[in-house]
Amino acid sequence: MPDYYIPEIPKSPRIDRLVSHLFEQMPQIETDRAVLLTEAYKKSEGKPVITRRAEAFAHIMENLPITIRPEELIVGSNTLRPRSCQVFPEYSFAWLEDELDTVETRAADPFYISEENKQILREVYKYWGGKTTSELAEEYMSDGAKMAMKHNIFTPGNYFYNGVGHLCVKYDEVLAIGFDGIKAKAVDELLKLNVGDADYASRSAFLKAVIMSLEAASRYAERYALLAVEMAEKETDPKRRLELALIANNCANVPRKGATTFYEACQSFWFVQMLIQTEASGHSISPGRFDQYMYPYYKKDL
Numbered sequence: 001m002p003d004y005y006i007p008e009i010p011k012s013p014r015i016d017r018l019v020s021h022l023f024e025q026m027p028q029i030e031t032d033r034a035v036l037l038t039e040a041y042k043k044s045e046g047k048p049v050i051t052r053r054a055e056a057f058a059h060i061m062e063n064l065p066i067t068i069r070p071e072e073l074i075v076g077s078n079t080l081r082p083r084s085c086q087v088f089p090e091y092s093f094a095w096l097e098d099e100l101d102t103v104e105t106r107a108a109d110p111f112y113i114s115e116e117n118k119q120i121l122r123e124v125y126k127y128w129g130g131k132t133t134s135e136l137a138e139e140y141m142s143d144g145a146k147m148a149m150k151h152n153i154f155t156p157g158n159y160f161y162n163g164v165g166h167l168c169v170k171y172d173e174v175l176a177i178g179f180d181g182i183k184a185k186a187v188d189e190l191l192k193l194n195v196g197d198a199d200y201a202s203r204s205a206f207l208k209a210v211i212m213s214l215e216a217a218s219r220y221a222e223r224y225a226l227l228a229v230e231m232a233e234k235e236t237d238p239k240r241r242l243e244l245a246l247i248a249n250n251c252a253n254v255p256r257k258g259a260t261t262f263y264e265a266c267q268s269f270w271f272v273q274m275l276i277q278t279e280a281s282g283h284s285i286s287p288g289r290f291d292q293y294m295y296p297y298y299k300k301d302l
Contacts, residue, residue: 014071021070022082029103029113030079031120033086033278036060038124041090048202054209057279058216064278066223068231068247071240074270075224075247078278085111088281092134092161093125134160163280172293174272175265178257179214186210217275218256225251265297 040056047055068075069082078086087096096103100118103111113121137160138146148154158165173182190207193200228248235241246263253260254268269287276285 018071025081025083026104026110026112028079028081028084029111029117029121030081030084030086031117031124032064033060033078034089034121034124036063037088037090038127042127048205050205050209054212054216057213060278061216061220064220066220066227068224068227068244073243073247074267075228075251076221076267076271076274078274086278086281087121088162089121089124089128090132091163091281092132093121093128095161097122097125158283163282165282166284166286167282168286168288169272169276171269171272171288171290174255175259175268175293175297178259178268179218179255180257183211183214186214213279217271220275221251221255221271225249259297262294262297262301265294269294 036059037056040059041052044052044055064078065080067077067080069077087093099106100113100121103113137156141149149156186207190204190211193204193207197203225248228244228251232241232244232248235244247267250264250267254264255271259265259268269290273285273287276282
């Protein structure tokens with residue numbers, strides 16, 4: 001039998017402080033994504049759906065407020081407050097609109113929402129009536145199916161109200177070649193298209209959307225790099241100043257480029273995971289074989 005290191009590894013006190021900070025406040029509903037999404041969709045009426053999705057994603061990436069919380073080493077959050085949430089009106093909204101005045105006091109998963117944000121969402125929702133994917137799904141259902149759902153005989157579950165989940169993406173490819181490498185592959189495929197092909201319009205729209213989304217995601221990470229630099233310049237604690245400098249370096253490199261260290265690989269992985277959630281709010285986004293694709297970076301840094 002090979003020898004393994006089995007003694008208990010001491011836990012960093014930082015972990016307890018991070019957990020404590022995470023649970024200091026009640027989770028809140030934030031509205032920035034819903035507002036930005038709606039702004040983009042209003043401007044893109046008439047364009048292909050996939051183009052509208054990419055333009056909306058880019059608008060969100062460029063304008064969603066960002067934060068680096070105390071003592072964080074891996075950064076990236078689609079909300080300013082810990083454990084809080086954005087909302088996704090393109091999938092469904094009626095259920096939340098009905099609960100805006102009671103969501104703070106409900107027994108399961110209560111969320112605080114300010115009166116200002118309630119009004120913001122009510123205005124946002126005026127645009128989305130008749131445009132959500134849940135309403136589209138209902139149009140394909142028989143009256144019998146709708147009746148069965150109403151009486152809880154069956155339910156399509158979260159897929160009816162949110163984006164696609166239970167998926168796993170190619171984290172290993174992002175770590176290896178970065179978003180720029182994947183973007184180069186999309187550009188190459190775009191250049192190969194023949195305008196005379198029957199599927200030229202749909203394929204070119206898809207590839208252009210991929211390129212736009214990858215560039216937007218890379219710029220989003222670079223916003224964190226700039227924020228970390230600004231925070232480092234004001235930081236008085238030398239240790240935290242160095243940490244912020246490392247964060248800035250990581251976010252300037254990944255996920256735009258391939259990861260070169262285990263630390264960069266961890267940061268790149270988290271950006272991919274978090275951006276999937278920001279784009280579509282799917283449930284159970286699997287990290288896949290994290291051990292296998294992360295091990296080469298871990299081994300290299302030993």
